[in-house]
Amino acid sequence: MCLSPEVDLAAGIIISVVAVDAIRHNRHNRTLPIAILPGVFALHSFASLFVWWSFQGTVPDSIGKAATGLYIFIAFVLLPIYVPLATLLVEPHGWRRHVLQGFTVIGTIAGLVYLYYIVQGQGTVQECTAYLDFHVAGPSWLMSAFYGAATCGAMLFSGYRPLFIWGVLNCIAIVVLNERLSHALPSLWCLWAACTSFFVSWFLRDLIKLRHAGGSWPWVSHLR
Numbered sequence: 447m448c449l450s451p452e453v454d455l456a457a458g459i460i461i462s463v464v465a466v467d468a469i470r471h472n473r474h475n476r477t478l479p480i481a482i483l484p485g486v487f488a489l490h491s492f493a494s495l496f497v498w499w500s501f502q503g504t505v506p507d508s509i510g511k512a513a514t515g516l517y518i519f520i521a522f523v524l525l526p527i528y529v530p531l532a533t534l535l536v537e538p539h540g541w542r543r544h545v546l547q548g549f550t551v552i553g554t555i556a557g558l559v560y561l562y563y564i565v566q567g568q569g570t571v572q573e574c575t576a577y578l579d580f581h582v583a584g585p586s587w588l589m590s591a592f593y594g595a596a597t598c599g600a601m602l603f604s605g606y607r608p609l610f611i612w613g614v615l616n617c618i619a620i621v622v623l624n625e626r627l628s629h630a631l632p633s634l635w636c637l638w639a640a641c642t643s644f645f646v647s648w649f650l651r652d653l654i655k656l657r658h659a660g661g662s663w664p665w666v667s668h669l670r
Contacts (some may be wrong), residue, residue: 448491448636449576451498457636458491464643471650473629473657476665479532481587481650484643486520486629491636494578501573510560514580518569522582526553526593530600533609536664542605549603553596559589577633606664608652 448454449451463483493516500510530549537543563569563584572579585593596627598620602614627633657663 448494448634449632451495451502453493454495454498456637457640458488458495461488461491461636461640461643464640464647468643468650469646471647471654473650473654474663476535476663477650477653479528479535480646483528483532484646487639487643488525488589490517490520491639493520497571497578498573514571515569517562517571518564518580518582519561521580522564522569522593523557525557526560526596527557529553530596533600533604534605536604537610538605538664539666540605542603545603548629549596549600552592553600556585556589556592556596559585560593575630575632577627580629608649611640616642617668 448457454531461484465482465488468481472478493513496505496513497510497517499505500507500513527550528547530553534543534546534550537546560582563582566584568583570581570583572581598617599613601609601616604610604613619641623633623635623638653663
């Protein structure tokens with residue numbers, strides 16, 4: 447996930463602290479999936495850490511294989527389903543809800559297709575200079591497009607401004623990070639996972655302030 451096991455360890459610890467804070471500031475079942483997201487990222491960082499350690503011989507290969515499976519499952523199966531669904535749950539009334547339902551459907555399709563190939567043994571990891579290359583062979587370009595749309599595009603259609611803005615920043619960050627990897631530069635995915643986790647913590651605190659000021663939850667608002 448990141449450029450070294452030491453950085454993954456540090457990122458995992460930091461994100462774990464933010465994950466606890468996010469859960470503490472969750473006030474509604476609809477925001478629970480978003481509140482749990484930093485915990486998912488923390489687990490992702492620690493899975494990457496154990497994969498690094500298995501390549502270095504610090505832990506047995508069996509643990510490395512289990513960590514690889516967990517990492518690939520989260521990255522290729524869970525996230526394309528989870529991200530649009532979490533966005534949909536807090537979406538105000540309006541046409542965008544229907545669009546996000548569509549994103550959730552295509553994300554679920556992509557996640558299940560990737561799961562099929564993972565079960566077939568097509569999920570692999572390769573140690574590279576300053577990053578780990580996780581890959582699932584088999585899914586078509588259409589499934590890759592579905593995956594990208596679900597994980598990157600859902601927030602772009604949110605009618606709730608903070609999520610829309612973060613969706614724009616997320617797309618920019620993903621393009622930059624992928625471009626870095628295409629030039630074999632050190633991976634900084636864990637840094638963006640930490641930034642996203644801090645955003646989630648802020649987002650939940652902002653909702654509390656909104657409620658204390660007499661505002662309504664976003665999903666009961668009406669937007670055209």
